[in-house]
Amino acid sequence: MTLTIPTAPFLDQKPGTSGLRKKVRVFQQPHYAENFVQSVFDVLDNFDGQTLVLGGDGRFLNREVIQTAIRMAAANGFGRVLVGLGGILSTPAASNVIRKYGAFGGLILSASHNPGGPDEDFGIKYNIGNGGPAPEKITDAIYARSTVIDRYMTVDAPDINLDRLGETQVSGMTVAVIDPVTDYAELMEQLFDFGAIRELIAGGFRLSFDAMHAVTGPYAHEILERRLGAPAGTVVNGTPLPDFGGHHPDPNMVHAHELFDQMFGPNAPDFGAASDGDGDRNLILGRNIFVTPSDSLAALAANAHLAPGYASGITGIARSMPTSGAADRVAHALGLPLHETPTGWKFFGNLLDAGMATICGEESAGTGSDHVREKDGLWAVLLWLNILAVRRESVAAIMAGHWKRFGRNYYARHDYEGLESIAAERLMNELRVALPALPGRTTASLTVAPADEFEYLDPVDGSLSRAQGLRLLFEGGARIVFRLSGTGTSGATLRVYLERYEGTDGILDAETAAALADLVAAADALAGITRHTGRTAPTVIT
Known part of the structure; x- marks a missing residue:
């Protein structure tokens, strides 16, 4: 029997670059995970009787949300769900399963590289039938639906055994626990x-x-x-x-x-x-x-x-x-x-x-x-x-x-994690406004050449993605890129990318930190990292 459960929207369910990521406590709120899953289903078409792939990285709350998603898939008309044994399914393996078995799509429960546990992170993202993450037109539609959703659908059915290979019926829908490792x-x-x-x-x-x-x-x-x-x-x-x-x-x-x-x-x-x-x-x-x-x-x-x-x-x-x-x-x-x-x-x-x-x-x-x-x-x-x-x-x-x-591209990424969101946005906005005046400016022995905000015109479908990072290019080919990350769950992470090219006849065995030292100084001078954030060094360097 299908149950229609009244709900009210949460206004913080905008997917980032890899789906919706929040703290576990946020996902544990009544109706929170259900609202997002239903918003995904509501923006999809023609999946009656189709196959949905489901699984995650095993982090805290993984099993509970899998059981919820199974019942909701049955209520919404999917004909079959493929679940990784134990609820475990790596992201690339999920893509493989979607492609191999001709699934309509899949829900991957993960916050990727973020920490897990009752006080840490959880996430959900939707992958389409080619096995890849949903494009922006779908994630934008999911977010729009999540802001007005007033009900979700589920069925009254017991949990299934995720630790045994085989098939189970859930309100007329087949659930197959599979071995994605093989x-x-x-x-x-x-x-x-x-x-x-x-x-x-x-x-x-x-x-x-x-x-x-x-x-x-x-x-x-x-x-x-x-x-x-x-x-x-x-x-x-x-x-x-x-x-x-x-x-x-x-x-x-x-x-x-x-x-x-x-x-x-x-x-x-x-x-x-x-x-x-x-x-x-x-x-x-x-x-x-x-x-x-x-x-x-x-x-x-x-x-x-x-x-x-x-x-x-x-x-x-x-x-x-x-x-x-x-x-x-x-x-x-x-x-x-x-x-x-x-x-x-x-x-x-x-x-x-x-x-x-x-x-x-x-x-x-x-x-x-x-x-x-x-x-x-x-x-x-x-x-x-x-x-x-x-x-x-x-x-x-x-x-x-x-x-x-x-030749060698000396390169590093400096992450400033856990910043106040307002301070991080202020830094980016101030730098964005300054971009037109930066070409020709010299700092730390580097002279800015072009400076712009990256946008991408997809050569296949013609879609345009704007505001994808601030780029400072320097005479001689060095560059600095500034972005705010979309993969965290609290505060803001400023990512600063530093790069200098050394030709085949140049010094190819220098220490990266030494090769990029003047770019580090230029990044702070041009963007005011310390002034805006109070940080004198990044949290992580990769």
Whole structure:
């Protein structure tokens, strides 16, 4: 029996770059999660009898919201729901399941790299039938609906057993608990030379993968240890926990410091990697070297042909605007188109669907390809392993050779987290107003050339996305980008991106901090970071 429950709108349900993210306590308010899920269903058309994919990264509240969403899907007319075993479903695996089984779309319950637990973060996002995040026209419609919603629909049915494979009926709708790990592993075997990687590992190559007690643990155990033969213990923190073991599942030098210490310590493994809360980000380390996400994107694009799935070449490279221009150098050298998009994986979907790009990436540790429509942490790890298995060089040697061929984009992102929202907005607005007068101004030995606010005209559907970041370009090619993040749940995060290019005959082994020191000074002088925020240093540097 379908139940119609009266409700009133919440006015804070505007999705960010990756769905709706709030504190758990916010989602625990009566009707809050239900309102958002119903708003998603209300703006979709023609899904009667169709399949919905459902799962999340296992964080606190994951199971409860899955049960709620199942009952609501039944009430709204879906014919089938596919749920990951235990309610666990990585974001790239969700994209794969949507595509493999021809689902109408999917709800992914995750706040990605944000911390989990009863006092931390939760999130919901909707992915469309191509497996990718909903485009802005859909998320805008969801938000508009959420501001006027007055009812949601559900059914009176007991919870289903999420820990047993098989099918259950919920008010005439079939719910199938599936094993997404096997589906995902089989896809990876189609893309990469598992035999070559097994031979590399059997020959003494050592690796360490930190799953950060997040969703990639089961996937990494299956692929790295069982299918590729890495010894037990290669995957650490491999059991997903609702609070991620009390840690912050963001793969960077602050939150994955134990892996950094291992890779820069005595008797380090040959290769180190980590992934985040929902499995779509990656961290790549070699012995005594950290490969920045921007450099990793460029190196993967330059070497993708070494993996069977990309042996015939790639059609193009896409990167988000704040990501460094390292991939641009590769695209130019290989005669490939380079697409510069706003931040947010949803902007890559049209390019991938149209065959205009094969490899995509963002500076925020997300890399992927046209095998799914999400960034994919383990995919990046496996492509690196395939490259290492073929080239039989160290990570450091591969990157040194890459810079010698293409030059080096020294690059860093400075995050100022937990800022007062008013102060952060004031900084951005003041800088926005100042942009027209900045060209020609010199500070910290740098002279501003063009300065603008980035906007993106989608070459596939013609949609225009404005206000995507403030860019200051300098004579000689250096640049600074300022953005407010859309991935947090409290306060504001100011992201400052710093970049300088060094040609192939320049200094390619400098310390990044030294190479960017004058840009750090220029950023504060031109935007007034300390003056507006009171901060004299960023919270996190990546």
